[in-house]
Amino acid sequence: ALALSIGNALSYDVFYKGLYPAAPVSRQLFVARLAIIAVAGLAGWAALAAPDETMMAAPAAFSLAASAFLPALVLGVWWKRATSDAALAGMVAGLVVCLYYMIAPHIIPFLFYESSSFLSDATAAQIATYEGLRYDYYLAGDAAAEAAVLAKWEASARPIANWLGVHGALAGVFAVPVGFVVTVVVTLFTHAPSKDVQRFVEALRARSA
Structure with missing residues (x-):
């Protein structure tokens, strides 16, 4: 459905309205089909290149x-x-x-x-880890130690x-x-x-x- 919508938009709004106002209906349909194939191909390539995303x-x-x-x-x-x-x-x-x-x-x-x-939905163990790293961060004695603890603290914060x-x-x-x-x-x-x-x-x- 999205491929059809994008293809028709490219055919009508870009090709017909913007580039070639005198184009016959057959040419518009041909451009719309090409656009649908191109959009579907790009979507398939993106899905194969980054399936998780x-x-x-x-x-x-x-x-x-x-x-x-x-x-x-x-x-x-x-x-x-x-x-x-x-x-x-x-x-x-x-x-x-x-x-x-x-x-x-x-x-x-x-x-x-x-x-x-x-x-x-943090568990008791996750909360304890988070609070422990907070305590360690404020007690860190130098910048390097602070940075190391901060990275671990931030990593514990993201899941919760x-x-x-x-x-x-x-x-x-x-x-x-x-x-x-x-x-x-x-x-x-x-x-x-x-x-x-x-x-x-x-x-x-x-x-x-």
């Missing part, structure tokens, strides 16, 4: 998309009271939470863990810098509910859409039912 990239992409768009799409169609400001707020909130959970445990593992340690043991690629588990809550709350504090907009939503809902 590709396996994690797929759920991460879905998490980002769901975190940003799912609340707005669902509430926009099934709740005619939802407002555009609320949808935007929910999209931003979901995206921020998703990116934070994906990035922060790797960039700022100490701050992430310390600020939400009650949500971590999580919420309920959820992998960063699945950040949408937390971000999507946040997007729904923010959209609903902001909607309740903003003016209802116009009657025309509400009628449009009802018609859209009827078509999708």
Whole structure:
């Protein structure tokens, strides 16, 4: 589906609209097929070159998309009271939470863990190791010893810098509910859409039912 979307976009938006506006439909279809083959080939090459990264990239992409768009799409169609400001707020909130959970445990593992340690799935042994290395770090006598202990301390922090043991690629588990809550709350504090907009939503809902 993504390959088809990208191929059609390249064929229509880049080739037809940008480079060759007079191109016949047959030429557009030919370019779209070539683009689909090229995109699929590049995707296959990337998957073979870095299979582990590709396996994690797929759920991460879905998490980002769901975190940003799912609340707005669902509430926009099934709740005619939802407002555009609320949808935007929910999209931003979901995206921020998703990116934070994906990035922060790797960039700022100490701050992430310390600020939400009650949500971590750390075992007693992992916590003991973490606290022991913290103690050793502050008692280190010189810069070299500090650097060595800090590296071990950071390595012990990364595995426990999580919420309920959820992998960063699945950040949408937390971000999507946040997007729904923010959209609903902001909607309740903003003016209802116009009657025309509400009628449009009802018609859209009827078509999708």
